[in-house]
Amino acid sequence: MSTPGLALRQVRYENKSFWRNPAAAYFTFAFPIVFLVIFNLLFGNAKLNLPGGHTVKQSTFYVAAIVAFSVITASFTNLAMNVVFAREQDLEVPALAWVQGQIRVPDQGERIRFFPCTSLTGVAGACDKRQGNCCGCAEKHGGTRGRGCPEIVNEAPSPNHRSDAGPLRAVAAGWYRGGMWLRGQALQEFDLPAAPQRIDELPPSAPETDTLRVHAPAGRFLLLCGAAALSLAFEATLFDLLAESRYPAPRPRRARGGSLIALLGGQRAASCYSWPPGEELEPAEATVPQLMEVGRLLARLHQLGETHPASVPDPCDVLSLLGRSPPGADRDALDAVARAAFPQLPSGAGHGGLTPQRALFIGERCSAVLPSGLAGSGALVLDLAETAVGWMALAPRPSAALRAMTSGYQALRRLLPEEKDAFFLALRYAAVREGARRLSTGRSGALDALRAVDAVGEPEARAAAGLV
Numbered sequence: 427m428s429t430p431g432l433a434l435r436q437v438r439y440e441n442k443s444f445w446r447n448p449a450a451a452y453f454t455f456a457f458p459i460v461f462l463v464i465f466n467l468l469f470g471n472a473k474l475n476l477p478g479g480h481t482v483k484q485s486t487f488y489v490a491a492i493v494a495f496s497v498i499t500a501s502f503t504n505l506a507m508n509v510v511f512a513r514e515q516d517l518e519v520p521a522l523a524w525v526q527g528q529i530r531v532p533d534q535g536e537r538i539r540f541f542p543c544t545s546l547t548g549v550a551g552a553c554d555k556r557q558g559n560c561c562g563c564a565e566k567h568g569g570t571r572g573r574g575c576p577e578i579v580n581e582a583p584s585p586n587h588r589s590d591a592g593p594l595r596a597v598a599a600g601w602y603r604g605g606m607w608l609r610g611q612a613l614q615e616f617d618l619p620a621a622p623q624r625i626d627e628l629p630p631s632a633p634e635t636d637t638l639r640v641h642a643p644a645g646r647f648l649l650l651c652g653a654a655a656l657s658l659a660f661e662a663t664l665f666d667l668l669a670e671s672r673y674p675a676p677r678p679r680r681a682r683g684g685s686l687i688a689l690l691g692g693q694r695a696a697s698c699y700s701w702p703p704g705e706e707l708e709p710a711e712a713t714v715p716q717l718m719e720v721g722r723l724l725a726r727l728h729q730l731g732e733t734h735p736a737s738v739p740d741p742c743d744v745l746s747l748l749g750r751s752p753p754g755a756d757r758d759a760l761d762a763v764a765r766a767a768f769p770q771l772p773s774g775a776g777h778g779g780l781t782p783q784r785a786l787f788i789g790e791r792c793s794a795v796l797p798s799g800l801a802g803s804g805a806l807v808l809d810l811a812e813t814a815v816g817w818m819a820l821a822p823r824p825s826a827a828l829r830a831m832t833s834g835y836q837a838l839r840r841l842l843p844e845e846k847d848a849f850f851l852a853l854r855y856a857a858v859r860e861g862a863r864r865l866s867t868g869r870s871g872a873l874d875a876l877r878a879v880d881a882v883g884e885p886e887a888r889a890a891a892g893l894v
Contacts, residue, residue, distance in 0.1 A: 649696060657802055721836075832891055
């Protein structure tokens with residue numbers, strides 16, 4: 427989109443977000459008028475002597491003063507605060523579009539980028555990476571200390587101008603993590619504001635994948651950006667099928683071209699879903715009826731997935747994830763289990779693990795199932811195992827959680843004898859998959875799930891599957 431188009435889009439967004447905030451509208455427009463009325467009622471008839479022998483009524487003086495106060499409050503004060511908010515939201519938009527959206531004044535800008543650093547006073551600021559001007563972090567950019575630190579750095583836009591460049595990206599958590607340029611492109615593809623109210627980063631499902639909760643005036647949205655375009659397309663069509671079948675799942679939001687995913691270039695793609703009502707449930711607080719309902723919903727998803735016309739390979743290759751993980755005892759322990767042979771079992775469209783982060787509840791009822799970004803074709807019992815591991819790992823009674831989950835699942839879809847025999851192996855393999863994802867994305871607790879499964883033991887797992 428051209429810069430003038432972005433500017434008009436930003437103006438519309440800023441106007442909508444402003445007028446939908448009653449407090450901001452009142453204190454910007456109504457509050458100065460209240461001041462003007464009160465001051466004129468109290469002092470309006472008094473005389474004010476000006477230099478040169480002129481005399482005016484104080485009501486005349488207050489009108490000009492209140493107008494100046496209103497303009498300063500509406501523009502300069504809000505602009506200063508919005509610059510800080512824009513920096514914290516990891517924005518990268520043309521300066522012309524952003525500034526014109528804020529104060530509706532044409533400007534010849536380039537591109538606004540924020541480089542966070544901490545000054546000697548401990549206040550977060552910004553540093554000029556081009557000239558090395560910095561207040562306390564000059565060594566990081568190869569510049570000279572003590573030459574001042576501007577608030578905004580303008581750099582000319584280019585196709586290679588990506589927000590994941592620069593030395594600060596690897597050390598400043600929460601500031602311009604990799605792929606911010608692609609995030610902005612994904613937001614525009616799904617007609618979401620380039621500068622949303624807030625973006626929550628959720629735990630990534632795989633390396634080079636972003637899972638975001640976007641807060642916009644139109645509501646909340648789940649945005650998935652990753653390199654597995656085929657898996658995202660498979661998942662979007664699956665959830666479109668589920669929504670048509672009145673399954674409690676959000677329908678995918680269509681991109682500008684009408685497709686269910688947006689291709690972002692560089693073998694990357696994005697999908698978007700409306701965030702449904704409900705709250706996440708802590709595994710330690712889950713009751714037996716809630717766990718049984720999760721199992722039933724997964725079984726129904728597997729049944730509905732039988733009508734899905736496509737088939738894609740499993741996007742989660744455990745050995746590949748472990749290969750890109752840092753070496754150590756955790757990786758060696760996971761690799762030993764991952765290399766064990768896994769039997770050929772009945773397969774179909776799977777969710778990718780209906781874990782606590784992907785199930786929303788309203789009271790005792792599961793109100794929505796969120797996509798995982800890892801949907802694909804694979805062994806159905808392995809999908810059940812991944813779901814069970816996600817809930818039992820943090821449950822106070824893992825065995826009871828496992829029994830409740832499998833009981834609810836088999837109320838709709840009975841496990842075949844070969845699936846029951848391989849259930850404990852599937853649990854261990856699912857625990858290794860979770861550990862590999864955690865290890866490859868830099869999260870802790872890579873062995874927690876495997877330890878939880880081993881603590882339950884094979885006899886309990888066989889009993890939960892229905893084998894005596």
